Amino acid sequence: MVVQTEAFIMLSMVLFVLGTLGVLLKRNAILVFMSIELMLNATNLAIAAFAHQWGQVDGHLFVFFIITVAAAEVAVGLALIVAIFRAKRSINIDELHQMEG
Template identity: 70%
Template sequence: MVTQIEPYVMLSIVLFVLGVMGVLLRRNAILIFMSIELMLNAANLSLVAFASYWGQTSGQIFVFFVIAVAAAEVAVGLAMIVAIFRTRQSINVDDLHQMEG
């Protein structure tokens, strides 16, 4: 049982913001993906912290699901990156703007 969770939440926020900055500032698709994983981990951390704080299992279950979804997402995402790299020989996300209106 944890009595104080502010430090955990603060750490989670810092990691989350770092992930956000990584997504926005890096042009390397793999790096962006890693930043997304960082954000997910930060969210997981705060989920676990709150779960422990309230003495409830649900938060942990949710983290379990997040990890499972993340695994699926990484598998698909990396497959797409490989596919894009095959066709364009580049994983610079700035090159991928064919969808502009």
């Protein structure tokens, strides 16, 4: 028995939705950030599945680019979190409702 592309998309969709839940429900800024990474991974899986279906290597390039952008985003995002922690002594996102700098 073989796996169709749909199965990969289903799995990717479930992981994406779990990531969304994490972004919406978690209070720890680092965990919110990790949930975003989970969402990115889920989309990567979907793109790779489509690339496999169509036999086009372009999808792999996009996944490669997404991974690279994610690396850059993590560097900047964690730098932001460290800066916020210095200012507020906390990374609970509930305490960040005032944009006073």
